[in-house]
Amino acid sequence: MSRRGMATRTRTKTHRTERRTDALSRERIIAAAIELLDSGGENALTVRALAAHLATGSGAIYWHVADKGELLAAATDAVIARAMGGIVSGAKPREAIRAVARGVFDAIDVHPWVGAQLFREPWRPAMLEIIESVGGRLQALGVPQAAQFDSASALVHYILGVAGQNAANARSHVAGMDRSTFLASVAAQWEELDPAKYPFVRQMAPQLRDHDDRAQFLAGVDLILAGIKTVR
Amino acid sequence: MSRRGMATRTRTKTHRTERRTDALSRERIIAAAIELLDSGGENALTVRALAAHLATGSGAIYWHVADKGELLAAATDAVIARAMGGIVSGAKPREAIRAVARGVFDAIDVHPWVGAQLFREPWRPAMLEIIESVGGRLQALGVPQAAQFDSASALVHYILGVAGQNAANARSHVAGMDRSTFLASVAAQWEELDPAKYPFVRQMAPQLRDHDDRAQFLAGVDLILAGIKTVR
DNA sequence: GACATGAATGGAACGATGTTCCAATAGAAT
DNA sequence: ATTCTATTGGAACATCGTTCCATTCATGTC
Structure with missing residues (x-):
């Protein structure tokens, strides 16, 4: 499980979704993963390539995402949901x-x-x-x-x-x-x-x-x- | 490609199929791979585990088999052929x-x-x-x-x-x-x-x-x- | 029987990968 | 300003597929 998943989600009243514009987020990671997969095929998605693409380190990614499997599953869900929605x-x-x-x-x-x-x-x-x-x-x-x-x-x-x-x-x-x-x-x-x-x-x-x-x-x-x- | 695949298959007249009883062969490797896959699932088949199971080294395996993909394909062909034959x-x-x-x-x-x-x-x-x-x-x-x-x-x-x-x-x-x-x-x-x-x-x-x-x-x-x- | 030759072996080493760990930082709350 | 926690980035680890190479084995030749 991602560490973020274990942390409490509750925030105090002044809850702002973004802390800064370049903040990492599960959504941005999934979007970047889809980009990599689309352009380079299945084994173009490596944690290192993803980190480079997002200008960060592997640890930061694992804060938002449990493992590579969850990332692939989330990317797939996103694509299929979009297709079914249309x-x-x-x-x-x-x-x-x-x-x-x-x-x-x-x-x-x-x-x-x-x-x-x-x-x-x-x-x-x-x-x-x-x-x-x-x-x-x-x-x-x-x-x-x-x-x-x-x-x-x-x-x-x-x-x-x-x-x-x-x-x-x-x-x-x-x-x-x-x-x-x-x-x-x-x-x-x-x-x-x-x-x-x-x-x-x-x-x-x-x-x-x-x-x-x-x-x-x-x-x-x-x-x-x-x-x-x-x-x- | 396996090195064996590149070597000439032709032998001189006294062609004996086995050099010694414990000789490695493509068939024995595939059989061992099937055993590992059956008992431990897909990621139980590692070259190291295979080498250990056959009491040999990875290099010896790669002499008979091009890569892991060919090994998996050969094992699959063997199982399906047996099933269709019946x-x-x-x-x-x-x-x-x-x-x-x-x-x-x-x-x-x-x-x-x-x-x-x-x-x-x-x-x-x-x-x-x-x-x-x-x-x-x-x-x-x-x-x-x-x-x-x-x-x-x-x-x-x-x-x-x-x-x-x-x-x-x-x-x-x-x-x-x-x-x-x-x-x-x-x-x-x-x-x-x-x-x-x-x-x-x-x-x-x-x-x-x-x-x-x-x-x-x-x-x-x-x-x-x-x-x-x-x-x- | 000694020698030469090429097939076959086994294990060390390489590069890449997923994952974990942790010191350092950024932002919010007081 | 200070404290506390969420978050970051990258070094380090374990494992994998694969390559390399010194060594051994079996065989044909003399």
């Missing part, structure tokens, strides 16, 4: 669910490290936000009580799986390649597989080469929604 | 797909670190095995060409998502709690959420507390298969 909820439930899925996908597209973190620590505010956004609309869709839990679970786990895939792809991109050359190289590997052992994968190679991640992701959501409709 | 392929396609999914689930249940690794590095032999096993059966199911890629993608990403969830849960278990007390604590948190903001999650809390992971996983597979059937 969803317009007026539409029909089916469209709303697609909008939520699209929102998560796009957020992870911009911040790939979020995908890895969602995966590493589910059972966190960020995931709660997603479950609620999806599940609430399932109820509105008229999915019977008994099927709601499994249906929401299927959708959320699917979203989680795609999240992981995207994060992994982004790691490959950091290593130099851009998306299309990377996919082309994987497709090339697929095409050189033994036709006797991997007939299906070989057939999929050309489609892998020039498919649209986002469209395929949404196609999967539609597939699951179609499945859910059958038990309705 | 699938009886005689049954009807639908049952076969369920069997494959069940196989992956059970393998990750026994070796939770596999879930994390599958997630960290898709596009690897282990994932190929899964894609082929699932996709091949989709063709046998009669899914039209145009829908095969998206259908396989949906199933595999769903499996991947559950894999991640299981790995995350296992990490919590290493931290002391067993499954039921862990789920109970999460459910308790869910029940204390603001009913105005999280009505759905709150309602799901009791079902979370005593649901069966494996059954829910298979329910999700059935849901997706039902969705796939609608486009057939």
Whole structure:
């Protein structure tokens, strides 16, 4: 736990949020962490780099934040909350669910490290936000009580799986390649597989080469929604 | 790359596979790594612990293996290949797909670190095995060409998502709690959420507390298969 | 059997990381 | 002005993955 977390939060009447303009704060630290993660990928976030970016020392950071894990979790929660907040909820439930899925996908597209973190620590505010956004609309869709839990679970786990895939792809991109050359190289590997052992994968190679991640992701959501409709 | 990988593999005529009974080998190293991972979780696999377990030094290990990443990937491939090999392929396609999914689930249940690794590095032999096993059966199911890629993608990403969830849960278990007390604590948190903001999650809390992971996983597979059937 | 050669070994050493510790400072309260 | 506490910055520690290298082992050659 951060030392600040243990200290009393109560202040005397003259409570001012900022002591000076350049004061360190949990919020500034999280914002700086997001900057580092966005620009340099997952292992660009080191305590030393963070301290340098904020012109301070590691000790000061650990006063506001318990450890690196909490920092990553907080950064992820912030990104997901922002993404979920932007969803317009007026539409029909089916469209709303697609909008939520699209929102998560796009957020992870911009911040790939979020995908890895969602995966590493589910059972966190960020995931709660997603479950609620999806599940609430399932109820509105008229999915019977008994099927709601499994249906929401299927959708959320699917979203989680795609999240992981995207994060992994982004790691490959950091290593130099851009998306299309990377996919082309994987497709090339697929095409050189033994036709006797991997007939299906070989057939999929050309489609892998020039498919649209986002469209395929949404196609999967539609597939699951179609499945859910059958038990309705 | 491991130094051994660079050295010539060719031997003179009298090629003996083993120089002495206690000789180190890539296979023995991978087996030892699996042991460490199974008994102590993901961060029990350190090069030092591995060296101690094998009664050797780190340098000897790096002669056979390029780096820790390759070691983890190889260990994962070994576990998944074993799991996929055990699938009886005689049954009807639908049952076969369920069997494959069940196989992956059970393998990750026994070796939770596999879930994390599958997630960290898709596009690897282990994932190929899964894609082929699932996709091949989709063709046998009669899914039209145009829908095969998206259908396989949906199933595999769903499996991947559950894999991640299981790995995350296992990490919590290493931290002391067993499954039921862990789920109970999460459910308790869910029940204390603001009913105005999280009505759905709150309602799901009791079902979370005593649901069966494996059954829910298979329910999700059935849901997706039902969705796939609608486009057939 | 002695020698030469290259494969294989084991452990010391390096650089980077997360975290802790603590002397020094800044701000608020009296 | 003084005291007290919150906060800071950076040195120090433990641990990790990896590299380096002197040494040992097994084998083919004479």
